[in-house]
Amino acid sequence: MFANWKSAVYEYAHRRNRLEIDGEAGELASMVRDDRFVRKLEGRLRRLQASRKARRAEPLRSETGLKIANADHADREAVVELEFRRSTEYGQLGQTFREERMERERVTVTKNGNQWIITGVEPVMGERRSVSAPVPPFSLAESEDEAAMDARLPSVPYLNYRVLPSVTVEPMHRHASYDRxxxxxxxxxxxxxxxxxxxxxxxxxxNFVSQCLFAGGAPMNYTGKRESGWWYQGKDGSRELWSFSWAVAHSLQSYLSSSKGGLRSEQVDSPHRLAIGDVICYDWDGNGRFQHNTIVTGFDAVGMPLVSAHTTDSHARYWDYRDSYAWTPNTRYRFFHIADYF
Structure with missing residues (x-):
């Protein structure tokens, strides 16, 4: 079908771009011999089309930039790491929106006779942690006394001076507002x-959501213990100096659910009640284990949140993630409205 593996990869990327508009995975059948992936992609596209229909969102155009991040190739097979930058424009109730994201896939291209065909596609699903990965422990504070102290002194952050090099003196206790x-x-x-x-x-x-919260003025709660507080220092040699709540999805969800001082939030029952700078947590399997977090950075034409995120880097993405390979019918969400003052 294709004279070399690069031609197969570029044509695959071209067809994948068209799918973002027409949603017909069938046109991949002639060049992708991986039925499992095609079925998974068909399910994702069906969910995306159903979501667009419910939102009255009409796709207008799609652009996909392709980068070959790595290629391990021999005479008859190539395993290629692809990075796609997708930009999809859609209309909704007279307004135009642009969603962007970075996606990664591992593609196997095999030579069959004189032609190259794609025999395997594996999406790199960073939005979902491995089911075997342990969830780090988390506790808000060591004791009731510490929790009470946090409540009395809600505005004392631990500052990472490498992030804020202009700050040379630790601040006095103060009340701060959240700059959304x-x-x-x-x-x-x-x-x-x-x-x-x-x-x-x-x-x-x-880690990305925590950085955004901190950039908006949320104060770090430095305890020096990874299982408590919400703080970041970086690394000291091989030692990782950050709380689990700073960089682990389930732990941040636990912290937002229980913190009474410093960075605080109110759990609300609907995405309609969220504002810019609020946080959404995702439990893909409905088992109480949260594996992904996003931050609200906009709203669509009917007031539903659009979010930004890392891992599958995304901007202005619709909040429910039904177009993610990680999504399942059991997916549950928690919505956190960050306090206006700390």
Missing amino acids: AKARRYAEKWWNGTNPQYMQFEVDCT
């Missing part, structure tokens, strides 16, 4: 990049 516009600007700047002043994690969604 700053949190959004930070998310818009770094949704598809890494701030070099922070570590990057393989599963980076919660």
Whole structure:
């Protein structure tokens, strides 16, 4: 079908781009011999089309940039790591919106006779942690006395001076407001990049949300213990100096559910009640284990949240993630409205 593996990959990317508009996975059948992936993609596209119909959102155009991140190829097979940057424009009730995301796939291309065909596609689903990965422990505080102290002194942050090099003196106790516009600007700047002043994690969604909250003025609660507080220092040699709640999805959800001082939030029952800079947590399997977090950075024409996230880097993505390979019918959400003052 194709004279070399690169031609097969580029044609695959071209057809995948068209799918974002017409939603017909069948046109891949002639070049992709991986029935399991095609079925998975068909399910994702059906959910996407149903979501668009319910929202009265009409896709207008799609652009896909392709980068070959890595290629391990021999005479008759190539295993290629692909990075797609997708930009999809859609209309809704007279308004136009643009959603962007970065997606990764591992594609196997095999030579059959004189032609190359795609024999395997594996989406890299960073939005879902491995089911065997342990959930780190988390506790809000060591004792009732510590919790009471946090409530009395809600505005004392631990500051990472490498992130804020202009700060040379630790601040006095003060009350601070949450600057939602700053949190959004930070998310818009770094949704598809890494701030070099922070570590990057393989599963980076919660680290990114924490950075956005901190950029908006949320004070760190430094305890020096990874299982408590909400704080970040980076690394000291091989030692990782950050709380689980800073970078682990389930732990941040636990912290937001229970914190009484510093960074606080109210759990609300509907995405309609969220504002810019609020947080959504995702339990893909409905088993109480949260595996992904996003931050609200906009709203569509009917007032539903659009979010930004890392891992599958996304900007202005519709909040429910029904177009994600990680989504299941058992998916449950928690919605956190961040306090206006700390």
